[in-house]
Amino acid sequence: MTTIRDVAQQAGVSPATVSRVMNGLVGYTDATRQRVEGAIKKLNYEPDSLARTLKTRQTSVIGLLAPMVSDALASEVMRGVEDAARERGYAVMLGRTGVKSTFIAGYLRTLRTYRAAGVILISAVITPEMRQLLGPAIPIISVAISDNSGSPSVAINDELAAYDATRYLLKLGHRRIGLLAGDPVSVFVAQPRQRGYERAMIEAGCATVTAAGTFFYESGAPGLAQLLQQDPDLTAIFAMSDEMGAAVVNELQKLGRRVPEDVSVLGFDNTSTSQHVHPALSTIAQPLEEMGQIAVRKILRSRDLGPRVVQHRLIKRGSTGPPRASS
Amino acid sequence: MTTIRDVAQQAGVSPATVSRVMNGLVGYTDATRQRVEGAIKKLNYEPDSLARTLKTRQTSVIGLLAPMVSDALASEVMRGVEDAARERGYAVMLGRTGVKSTFIAGYLRTLRTYRAAGVILISAVITPEMRQLLGPAIPIISVAISDNSGSPSVAINDELAAYDATRYLLKLGHRRIGLLAGDPVSVFVAQPRQRGYERAMIEAGCATVTAAGTFFYESGAPGLAQLLQQDPDLTAIFAMSDEMGAAVVNELQKLGRRVPEDVSVLGFDNTSTSQHVHPALSTIAQPLEEMGQIAVRKILRSRDLGPRVVQHRLIKRGSTGPPRASS
DNA sequence: TTGTAAGCGTTATCAG
């Protein structure tokens, strides 16, 4: 391994000078700079991040905790994080949530010993334990979920997004709209979305019909059954995830109902799954990749922490249309 | 930050002794061990990985390069890698392939300066440049792809898997089986699979019908069109990815052909996508998570490098059945 | 402008 000393010797200067040149500090002649740069190039020298971090306490890693289960969403966010981090010279260290909390504690400790610049948490809320484990120096931010504690976060306004989605179906002429909710445990995603749906329905004078799912594909079919049991004449289903939406589309066709002629289906997230059914799912898009980038920027500018709301977008595809009666 | 000195002071011993206790070396009485352990616990001390690595040159990070595009596959592998790494006290550093090669060069340099224990490459081949960039000390291994260079790898036997898949369709009674291939650029995945298909078809005295796709969903419909143009009476389609398989199922139904009554469809990979269509895709499973774990183990036991073949498995679901004529 | 020297938090060698 070639060290700063080797370079210094090669260039006929002291290690300190080499360091100065590398870090663009002042205090050397142009001639020595050139000699040093020549030596660096010649020896193909690369400074040791570890030693540097040990000394300066300035780190170059960002921690990323993702739930590697329902992945399409996390995957998009990760792409944004990875891009933004690399651009700025940061490395990304990966961990999984959705595992035992002792694991995530261990992971946070590792990040602390690596003096991470910050931690990004996908689809999970920041707990006081996490905050405490990281210590005051390391910021943590959540993505795609916003508790109302004022913790740093990047997320859409879930309540408003669901409200807009429901309004869209109402405007198409639907009155009997069922909601296939996500895991009710997920207080900060499923609940605001449900509130948004209810608000729109109530404003329009329509009755609400809801069933609880898990966000996963498997819960789509039983959820649909529950909804149809409550109201067999539903003309639209709003699912809180594309996976459930896709399952609903498939299941409806199995039951002999056409989409969207008999029943419209609307998904959520605009993950690739939404394109994997026919007709393709209309859905609410979150700017996931951008959210990952924003999270990195916020972490690195540690002042602007606090919640950041990004815009959702309605994407119209083949799975929604006006209801039978009004067409 | 609490250091080894703080612990030493608290326990009334020297830093050296604390280090000995932590690392389970010999040379201290039971009494001092207990005092040290007490101090560690009391101060909630965590040794600094950076300083430790700087000194010992033994690292605790593993690099992971994944193509974050056609993600379901990579995601499963990543889960296995992450699990196995964590179990052994290693952190995972994430990078993306499929970006500019200068980026991946930079990424490998970063890994070298972090003294990574090794690098795992998903769905990509190890180039001589990569090997050179990492230097002789850091092993690199590819997962889910096997060039024939003898480089370290963990993969199924793609030729055999495709052969078995085709044999399965033949045994069901199909004779007109179309192959929807992946990106032909992917020499070490698409090509062996195509050879396996051709071998089985030729052995059975059947004509081969192939079209080239991209592995992605979008290429499914045009690929199917190409196949049907060559032989409108195909009774089975073997797609080299679940995504293309799913697209074929959806497209067939759009064309008014029933699956599997009119046409059987077989996918590849057993990713979640295979369950997102109705009927669910029969497919060839790769033990992706296990492959990730094996990769970590191989990296950490740097002797058993070299290609490792794991078993594929045929998974029968609703998308395949006997052809019309023979039923 | 440049070099010397003292650390950053560990571990390893060598005395005691």
Place this chain on the structure above:
DNA sequence: CTGATAACGCTTACAA
């Protein structure tokens, strides 16, 4: 069995 002490590769006062 234990404690000084010297590295690991880098940065940064402080001197020159």
